[in-house]
Amino acid sequence: MKNKINRRSFIKTGALFGVTSIIAAPTILDAAGTPDVAVVQGTDSFASTLKAVRKIGGMKRFVKKKSKVVVLANVQRSNPGAYTHPDIVRAVIRMCREAGAAKIHFLSSLPETNWESTGLKKVLGEEEAELIILGNEKDLYRPIAVEKGVALKEARIMRAFYDYDVFINMPITKDHAGNKFTGSLKNLMGINWPMNNRTFHKPNWATDPDAIQYLDQCIADLNTVIRPDLCIVDATEIIITNGPFGPGEILTPRKVIAGTDRVAMDAYCCTLWGLDPKQIHTIVLAHKHGIGEIDPKKVNIKEFKA
Amino acid sequence: MTLCARVLILCSVCIAGLDAAEIYGILPASTAVTPWALSGQPQTAHGEDLYLLINGGAELVIEYGFQQAMLAEYGHPDGGRVNIEIYEMDDSESAYGLYSLKKGRLSTPWPVGQEGALDDYYLNVWKGSFVITLTGLDQRNETRAGLKLLAAAVSAKIPSSGVLPGLLEKLVPLFVEKPSIALIKGPLGASNRSSFPVYPFLAPATGVILKFPDGEMMIVECSAAKSEDEIHKNLSAAVARRKDLSWQTNRDSSMILQDRSGKLFSMIFKPPIFYFSSGETALKKLDIIRRALEGSN
The missing domain is CATH 3.40.1000 (Protein Transport Mog1p; Chain A)
Known part of the structure; x- marks a missing residue:
């Protein structure tokens, strides 16, 4: 990782000193012409993924030799347009392997059934990546103070997550019943304790006018203590109604998006089905936290054909 | 007892005000939906445990008044697959509410349950305090036919009915x-x-x-x-x-x-x-x- 000598040791040290906020502005590559966010469109999702990562500097920029890589994919449900496509996952594993990764692990709190029915377990097996499914026991999740948290004061992140050097976030972008949109920012709830995720909803959420914005604030807050080294977003076939579980109306942008700026990537993705990023609270609040850039004019987003 | 055996036995049980185990009885036996058959083990959730079954979006179902749910997959020998979600809600108004939100904007009415709505690759059904969502996971013709067959079989297992709000x-x-x-x-x-x-x-x-x-x-x-x-x-x-x-x-x-x-x-x-x-x-x-x-x- 170019911008972090050793994230694991940094976090351990930080925890010792009571420092848990590891947020920093996204790294902007100094190489001329390299985009902050690469968008590749094509019918071959595997090829699109390879190209998108290559366009932002290649996997070796993020994965050093012998590093341990953890990947967070979305395996919500095998309904079409509701989970990260297996071809995209396969491409990422291969790129990590080629970059010299010693371990490539996928962490999940969702049952194996989800990994089987989405076809992702088969891909992981074929590509020799390991799937680690954690239970819901509290001890498996480490309490992390959210110092910059406006609503969320304590997160509980999978303890196993801190055993890795590189974190690759692999959401599928889609509709969400509560937030109207989900992508890179919201996907991080996948490494937080499911019981802690429940506290993202106010106790009186059914009658409190600010309840939905509270959820958005919690997601933005969570993003202040976890920073993916790389985000690769599936926007190939996505549901734009009845999300995040589906089934719903399907849109097929056939795009794979790679980058490090979660806010910019989410701001781009929501426009795929006509949403205004400035109306999506999670994106606005994450931008306010300094997590990334909401204004597309300030981000070098480049589109390519596969 | 194997799961399939349990399903077959429970299929013969009269369903009214289902307890936790009896929701299995709504799943159709393979003999009723030949050549479709239950694939893998169904997953269930009760009350707020829905958050663990539906990791994202569960709050919407709970908002409508949720009792219990079951997710299952059926397979066709030629490779077709259909997901079935069964939600038992507090009452028929709650069920109709969830159904009305889940059905597509351009859905076609389909004669199943008290009201059915057929979309490109999925079918939603309202009957009494239940909402059933069936999703085809591929583009095969038999999968689309399977949606309708399975929907009718599940609906037939629900004897209760409700009134429109x-x-x-x-x-x-x-x-x-x-x-x-x-x-x-x-x-x-x-x-x-x-x-x-x-x-x-x-x-x-x-x-x-x-x-x-x-x-x-x-x-x-x-x-x-x-x-x-x-x-x-x-x-x-x-x-x-x-x-x-x-x-x-x-x-x-x-x-x-x-x-x-x-x-x-x-x-x-x-x-x-x-x-x-x-x-x-x-x-x-x-x-x-x-x-x-x-x-x-």
Whole structure:
């Protein structure tokens, strides 16, 4: 990782000193012409993924030799347009392997059934990546103070997550019943304790006018203590109604998006089905936290054909 | 006892007010849906455990009044796959509400359960206090046929039925061209379907959202505890935070707003009913709807 000598040791040290906020502005590559966010469109999702990562500097920029890589994919449900496509996952594993990764692990709190029915377990097996499914026991999740948290004061992140050097976030972008949109920012709830995720909803959420914005604030807050080294977003076939579980109306942008700026990537993705990023609270609040850039004019987003 | 054996035995059990184990009995036996067969082990959730089964979006189902759910997959020998989700809700109104939100905007009515809605690759069914969602996971013709076969088999296992919520019974006959109608029982459903965030100030309340090509109408039956003054004050404060809106009229019972594009939004509160309308079609229909609802109050 170019911008972090050793994230694991940094976090351990930080925890010792009571420092848990590891947020920093996204790294902007100094190489001329390299985009902050690469968008590749094509019918071959595997090829699109390879190209998108290559366009932002290649996997070796993020994965050093012998590093341990953890990947967070979305395996919500095998309904079409509701989970990260297996071809995209396969491409990422291969790129990590080629970059010299010693371990490539996928962490999940969702049952194996989800990994089987989405076809992702088969891909992981074929590509020799390991799937680690954690239970819901509290001890498996480490309490992390959210110092910059406006609503969320304590997160509980999978303890196993801190055993890795590189974190690759692999959401599928889609509709969400509560937030109207989900992508890179919201996907991080996948490494937080499911019981802690429940506290993202106010106790009186059914009658409190600010309840939905509270959820958005919690997601933005969570993003202040976890920073993916790389985000690769599936926007190939996505549901734009009845999300995040589906089934719903399907849109097929056939795009794979790679980058490090979660806010910019989410701001781009929501426009795929006509949403205004400035109306999506999670994106606005994450931008306010300094997590990334909401204004597309300030981000070098480049589109390519596969 | 194997799961399949358990399913087969429970399939013969009469289902009425299901307990936790009996929801398995709704799954059709393979003999009833040949050549489709249950694939893998179904997953179930009760009450707030739904958060563990549906990791994201569970709160919307809970908002409608949730009891228990089961997810299962059926497979065809030629490779077709269908996901089945069965939700048992608090009552038939809750079930209809969830069904109305889940069905697609362009769905085709399908004769199954008390009401069925067929979309490109999925089918939603409402029957009594149950909502059934079936999703085809591939484009095969047999999978689409399987959706209908499995839906009918599941529906036949549910003996209870329910009535259409009162608001809808009064509204549906008023339209020749049926608009997309969703029943709402909480802020998530409302925010999911409405472009204007007025519902949270009226909650807890049941309402409907009618979508037209040029706008929408929300009709909410408020609780007696909501006073006209309180609603007016809260809405005025909410509008004041929106820089894109300006007042045309702001009186206690009638408020008209305009956005930057000139689009008009009307809010009328005739206790206990609150009306929000946007777009020409909704505004034109408002008087007829008010007569139908207020005339019968």
